[in-house]
Amino acid sequence: xxxxxxxxxxxxxxxxxxxxxxxxxxxxxxxxxxxxxxxxxxxxxxxxxxxxxxxxxxxxxxxxxxxxxxxxxxxxxxxxxxxxxxxxxxxxxxxxxxxxxxxxxxxxxxxxxxxxxxxxxxxxxxxxxxxxxxxxxxxxxxxxxxxxxxxxxxxxxxxxxxxxxxxxxxxxxxxxxxxxxxxxxxxxxxxxxxxxxxxxxxxxxxxxxxxxxxxxxxxxxxxxxxxxxxxxxxxxxxxxxxxxxxxxxxxxxxxxxxxxxxxxxxxxxxxxxxxxxxxxxxxxxxx
Amino acid sequence: xxxxxxxxxxxxxxxxxxxxxxxxxxxxxxxxxxxxxxxxxxxxxxxxxxxxxxxxxxxxxxxxxxxxxxxxxxxxxxxxxxxxxxxxxxxxxxxxxxxxxxxxxxxxxxxxxxxxxxxxxxxxxxxxxxxxxxxxxxxxxxxxxxxxxxxxxxxxxxxxxxxxxxxxxxxxxxxxxxxxxxxxxxxxxxxxxxxxxxxxxxxxxxxxxxxxxxxxxxxxxxxxxxxxxxxxxxxxxxxxxxxxxxxxxxxxxxxxxxxxxxxxxxxxxxxxxxxxxxxxxxxxxxxxxxxxxxxxxxxxxxxxxxxxxxxxxxxxxxxxxxxxxxxxxxxxxxxxxxxxxxxxxxxxxxxxxxxxxxxxxxxxxxxxxxxxxxxxxxxxxxxxxxxxxxxxxxxxxxxxxxxxxxxxxxxxxxxxxxxxxxxxxxxxxxxxxxxxxxxxxxxxxxxxxxxxxxxxxxxxxxx
Ligand SMILES: NC(=O)c1ccc[n+]([C@@H]2O[C@H](COP(=O)([O-])OP(=O)(O)OC[C@H]3O[C@@H](n4cnc5c(N)ncnc54)[C@H](O)[C@@H]3O)[C@@H](O)[C@H]2O)c1
Numbered sequence: 001x002x003x004x005x006x007x008x009x010x011x012x013x014x015x016x017x018x019x020x021x022x023x024x025x026x027x028x029x030x031x032x033x034x035x036x037x038x039x040x041x042x043x044x045x046x047x048x049x050x051x052x053x054x055x056x057x058x059x060x061x062x063x064x065x066x067x068x069x070x071x072x073x074x075x076x077x078x079x080x081x082x083x084x085x086x087x088x089x090x091x092x093x094x095x096x097x098x099x100x101x102x103x104x105x106x107x108x109x110x111x112x113x114x115x116x117x118x119x120x121x122x123x124x125x126x127x128x129x130x131x132x133x134x135x136x137x138x139x140x141x142x143x144x145x146x147x148x149x150x151x152x153x154x155x156x157x158x159x160x161x162x163x164x165x166x167x168x169x170x171x172x173x174x175x176x177x178x179x180x181x182x183x184x185x186x187x188x189x190x191x192x193x194x195x196x197x198x199x200x201x202x203x204x205x206x207x208x209x210x211x212x213x214x215x216x217x218x219x220x221x222x223x224x225x226x227x228x229x230x231x232x233x234x235x236x237x238x239x240x241x242x243x244x245x246x247x248x249x250x251x252x253x254x255x256x257x258x259x260x261x262x263x264x265x266x267x268x269x270x271x272x273x274x275x276x277x278x279x280x281x282x283x284x285x286x287x
Numbered sequence: 288x289x290x291x292x293x294x295x296x297x298x299x300x301x302x303x304x305x306x307x308x309x310x311x312x313x314x315x316x317x318x319x320x321x322x323x324x325x326x327x328x329x330x331x332x333x334x335x336x337x338x339x340x341x342x343x344x345x346x347x348x349x350x351x352x353x354x355x356x357x358x359x360x361x362x363x364x365x366x367x368x369x370x371x372x373x374x375x376x377x378x379x380x381x382x383x384x385x386x387x388x389x390x391x392x393x394x395x396x397x398x399x400x401x402x403x404x405x406x407x408x409x410x411x412x413x414x415x416x417x418x419x420x421x422x423x424x425x426x427x428x429x430x431x432x433x434x435x436x437x438x439x440x441x442x443x444x445x446x447x448x449x450x451x452x453x454x455x456x457x458x459x460x461x462x463x464x465x466x467x468x469x470x471x472x473x474x475x476x477x478x479x480x481x482x483x484x485x486x487x488x489x490x491x492x493x494x495x496x497x498x499x500x501x502x503x504x505x506x507x508x509x510x511x512x513x514x515x516x517x518x519x520x521x522x523x524x525x526x527x528x529x530x531x532x533x534x535x536x537x538x539x540x541x542x543x544x545x546x547x548x549x550x551x552x553x554x555x556x557x558x559x560x561x562x563x564x565x566x567x568x569x570x571x572x573x574x575x576x577x578x579x580x581x582x583x584x585x586x587x588x589x590x591x592x593x594x595x596x597x598x599x600x601x602x603x604x605x606x607x608x609x610x611x612x613x614x615x616x617x618x619x620x621x622x623x624x625x626x627x628x629x630x631x632x633x634x635x636x637x638x639x640x641x642x643x644x645x646x647x648x649x650x651x652x653x654x655x656x657x658x659x660x661x662x663x664x665x666x667x668x669x670x671x672x673x674x675x676x677x678x679x680x681x682x683x684x685x686x687x688x689x690x691x692x693x694x695x696x697x698x699x700x701x702x703x704x705x706x707x708x709x710x711x712x713x714x715x716x717x718x719x720x721x722x723x724x725x726x727x728x729x730x731x732x733x734x735x736x737x738x739x740x741x742x743x744x745x746x747x748x749x750x
Contacts, residue, residue, distance in 0.1 A: 029495025036339075050618045051692045059693060065319055067350035070376055080315035110317040116377060117319035148497040 006031035010038045011046065011134050013158030019145070020152055020168070030148040034141045041140060044072050045133040054127050057109070060120040062099065068116050075129060075136040075231065076111055076118065082132070082235040083107070086251055087212070089239035094211035095126040135197060135234025138163045142230075155230075163195040163230040178287075179224050179261055179279075181269040186287035189278045195230035197237040199223050210242045217242040226259030226275050236260070248272055330705060331397050333358035335387045335412055336404030337370035340426055344401050345370060347697040349377050351705060358394040360384040362510050363518075365500045387412050391419045399708060401701075402426060403453075405521040406528040407511070410435030417446040424704045426453040428537040429725040431528050436725040440718040440750035451704040451714050452721035454541040456616060458700035464690040465614055466546055468640045469623070470605070475635060477609025477626070479580070482543055482587035484603040486535040489596040493565070494519040516565075523566035530568025531591045532558070532731045535601070540731075541716075541724040542603050542614065543576065543587055550723050550748045551576035551587070554741050556734040562594050570594065574731050616696060623686040632686065642687040723748035 003020030004027045017034060019027040047054045053072045060066060068076070079092045088094070096108035099122070108122035129136075134157045142163055145153050152166025154175050164175035174192025181187060189196060200222035210217035225236035240248050240260045248260045252273030259275030271279025332354055334341050341361070348354050356379035361367035367383050374381040384390040391397070399422040402412050410430045413423050423443070429452050430436040443450040456462045469475050493516065501515050512518040513526070521527035522534050529537075544550055558572030570593045578585040592598075602615035609629035613622040623641060625632050635641045692699070706712035726748050734741045 026495065026498070028492055030497075032492045033495070051694065051696050053695075056693055059691070069346050070373065077315075083315070106314050109315075110319075111315055112317060112319035115319050119317070119319050149499070 004028065004031075006035070008035040008038065010035065011042050011137065011157070013134065013160075015158075016156040017141070017145075018154040018156075019150060022150065026148075030145060030150065033148070034144050037140055037144055038137045041071060041133070041137045044069055045075060045129050045136070047128055047130075054129060057118055057120070057127055058125050060118075060125055062120060062123055065117050065119040068111075068118055070116070071136070071140065073111065073113065073116050073118075075132060077113065078136065078229070078231045079129065079132050079235060080107075080111065082232060082239065085255060086236070086239035086243065087247075089210070089212060089243045089247070090131065090235045091211035092129055092132060093122075093125060093127045094209070094214065095128065096122040097124040097126070099123050131199075131238040132231050132235040134158065135161050135163075135195065135230035135232070138195065138230035138234075157230075160199070161195065161197040161230050161234050162191065163233075164191040165193045167192065178282075179269065180287045182221060182263050182267040184287045186285045187269060187279060188283040188285075189226070189275065191226075194226055194228055195233040196224060196226050197230065197233035198225075199237045199241040212242075220265070221263045223248075223260065223262040224275065226261075226273070228257055232258075245270070252276075328353045328709065329355050330399060330708060331355050331357040331394070333360065333381075333390055333394060333397055333400045334370065335360045335390065335400055335402045335416075336408070336426075337361040337363075337366045338403065341366070341401070341403035342370055342373060343695075344403055344424075344426075344697055344701065345373060347695040348401070348701050349374075349379070350695075351698065351702055354705065355379060356381045357397055358382045358384060358390050360387045360390045362386070362506070363500075363502060365496070388415065391416060391421070397421055399424065399704070406431040406533065407435075407521075407526060410438050413439045413450065414442040417442040417448050417450065420446065420448065422449040422704070422708050424451045424453065424701065427541070427721075428529060428533045428728055429721045431533070431729075433726055433729055436722050436729075437750045440722050443718045449704070449707050449714060450718045450721075451700070451707070452716045452718070452724075453697070453700065454538060454545075454716045454721065454724065455697045455700035456538060456542050456614075457545055457715040458703045459616065459692055459696065460699065461618070461621065461688055461690045461692055462542070462614060464640075464688060465612060469612060469635075469688070470546065473635050473638075473640050475610045475623070475625075475629070475632065475641070476605060476607030476612055477629065478582050479547070479585055479605055479607040480583070481606045482547075482585060482589075482604060483606070484539045484543065484587070484589045485591070485598065486531075486539065486601040487590075487592045487595055487598045488535075490562075490594050493523075520566075523563070523568050525567045528568070529729060529732055530566075530570075531593050532569060532572050532574075532735075533728050536572075536574075536589060536591050536731065537724070537728045538616075539601070539603050540576075540589060540728050541721075543578070543589070544724055544727060545720070546603070546605060547578050547580050547585060549578045549580045549585075550743070550745070551578050551727060552743055553577045554727075554730050554734045554743070555739075556731050557738075558735040569732070569735060572731065572735060574734075576727075618692075621688060623688060625686060639689060642689045719750060722750045 003018050004024045006017045008015040017031050043049055044053045046052050047058060057066050082090045093108050098108055102121055109118055109120050109125055111118055138155050138157055138161055141155055155163045162177055168175045174190040177189045177191040177196050178186045223237055223240035225233045225240055227233040227236055240262055249272045252258050252260050259273040261271045261275045261279050264270050269279055334345055337359055356374045359370050359381045362385055371381055371383045400416045402409060402425040406428050409425050413425045416423050496519060507518060517524050554576050556572060556574040558569035560566060560570055562570045572591050574589045576587045578587060600620050602613050602620045604613045609626050611624045615621050636643055703715045707714045730741055
């Protein structure tokens with residue numbers, strides 16, 4: 001199958017769109033529109049762009065407030081949902097400097113969806129959408145591609161977040177995606193109108209903080225999340241990276257439609273929720 | 288985990304949450320304090336041209352207190368609907384129009400219009416709005432012709448209404464600080480002898496549009512467009528605009544004039560349509576201006592390249608015998624360097640004009656953005672190309688400018704426009720100065736075509 005593929009660099013990673021079923025020139029223009037959308041979102045969501053909305057939020061004085069464009073509000077609301085669902089194993093603002101009197105159950109900022117405003121409760125807010133922004137941008141790109149008439153597409157951000165809709169082939173099984181376990185075995189996960197995201201340590205073993213403790217997490221080597229949207233999958237995979245097994249299973253049981261997979265201490269691949277079946281019986285090949 | 292939020296594809300909260308209704312998310316949700324001026328102070332504003340820039344202006348203007356979008360206009364329903372929806376999300380009662388004439392005739396109590404249509408429409412729409420008694424914020428380039436730009440200056444004068452042209456760097460606090468404190472008061476650059484400036488961008492494909500969103504041919508022609516391709520890619524065609532020299536160069540060449548407080552006396556330039564097959568305008572150009580200033584001659588070079596992202600993006604680099612100042616809308620490219628022969632700069636640190644090296648915005652960032660710690664692996668297509676480090680490490684010899692732009696990049700320029708309407712604040716880009724910049728930019732294309740040096744008199748820059 002040689003559907004047209006298009007590449008781009010943004011948000012410090014590479015992006016690749018696979019767009020079958022259209023005239024290649026049309027697909028190219030759609031991809032270009034999609035990548036401009038990613039760049040635009042980076043300009044709003046990146047905390048490393050001085051005038052981005054997130055950078056401005058991070059410079060708010062205590063009690064300061066800021067009007068959010070719709071995408072920033074939507075991304076922050078999604079982040080709030082995942083934060084609540086994972087009891088702050090995912091927390092986009094855990095590095096913030098909190099005033100001593102702020103009750104621990106309150107996050108260092110709040111959102112007013114009606115007036116589109118963010119208000120800081122922190123001495124210094126430190127919002128970082130690095131673990132949800134790429135996924136959010138994938139969701140926006142998927143919307144844009146649907147608007148351009150695509151009924152099937154595969155969207156990849158840095159091979160750490162993948163979103164697919166429609167079918168790769170006539171077989172109706174969605175797009176082939178997969179998890180790579182500890183000893184290099186690839187476990188097939190068909191992806192259709194859903195997103196798969198992974199988090200893992202690399203060889204240098206960078207430290208990941210556990211937002212709940214502010215201490216380096218006792219991490220497993222790798223974790224994945226499957227979710228209806230890429231923003232959720234992106235954020236959830238970060239949470240599954242630091243959560244204990246029973247808590248991961250709890251999240252999957254509480255939220256239908258969510259899947260988790262992770263490498264256990266003994267190197268075995270475990271799964272829960274919508275990823276349980278794939279982990280148990282998915283086709284295995286050498287990656 | 289009581290009160291579950293179902294995970295659907297979109298945020299549950301953004302579509303259905305009323306304040307406090309979702310207990311589980313309650314810690315993140317609360318009512319914001321009232322802000323901003325209400326009442327008599329409100330300005331009714333409309334946008335004409337709802338493309339990429341029109342939406343940027345809408346987003347930059349909405350947080351400004353007392354701005355109420357009463358109407359929007361675009362001939363393309365696809366863009367019109369999108370912007371109308373955006374404004375309505377923020378409770379602006381924006382009434383949609385296809386034709387700007389209907390908007391001007393039918394919007395009650397309209398104070399001002401923001402014009403962000405392709406350049407060839409600026410003069411007609413600006414003049415009509417001024418005649419209708421509205422203040423106008425018009426995007427750069429003011430017009431694609433000198434006559435068009437002149438008609439705008441005259442109309443503003445006659446109507447006694449304000450017109451601001453969208454050279455937003457002039458309102459950027461970092462640019463203002465650089466001009467007022469570093470260059471003029473502190474004279475840190477000594478005598479400015481040269482400028483170099485550039486905008487480099489990689490090859491980009493022509494713009495398209497979703498199937499089913501084409502404007503019917505008769506309507507396109509009514510509004511002056513040959514076809515959908517030209518309508519979407521107007522920048523590259525002579526009928527509608529001035530190509531990259533005006534599209535990108537306008538911002539920076541305007542800053543040359545603004546920083547020096549002078550207009551050039553000559554221009555020599557070379558450029559061509561050397562790469563793109565279906566464009567009319569020069570896709571690359573090299574330009575040299577001579578500026579007479581009270582301190583002596585400044586020779587200024589500018590280049591715009593549209594087939595490479597190499598060479599450091601976009602900046603305006605002012606070089607003097609005691610220091611050099613590299614300005615950019617992107618703070619990453621902004622830097623200040625001291626010549627060894629210059630007087631010590633410590634006193635300017637004490638005065639708050641500059642920052643010691645490695646302490647400002649340019650200092651190296653400790654973490655990589657967008658990266659979860661570690662490598663994340665999914666089986667999928669292999670990665671292409673390396674990831675890029677978003678922040679370059681600051682140079683040791685470099686000094687920093689202690690000013691941060693704390694708003695969307697167009698917001699200060701819009702605020703200046705609204706303050707001018709409300710309180711008589713002087714405009715940062717008034718018609719006569721915008722006219723001089725438009726002439727400077729438009730002469731470049733003329734110089735390229737003529738293949739010889741063009742010389743100017745001060746009179747050429749006066750409408
Ligand atoms: N200041 C800046 O930083 C900046 C940046 C980009 C563009 N601009 C300027 O903004 C203007 C628009 O550029 P853009 O990038 O948004 O282009 P665009 O093509 O994305 O948008 C132009 C919009 O104008 C509409 N339009 C065309 N003719 C019209 C008419 N007669 N009446 C009403 N609407 C009409 C089009 O349908 C389209 O929606 C240009 O003058 C450009 O130079 C300024």
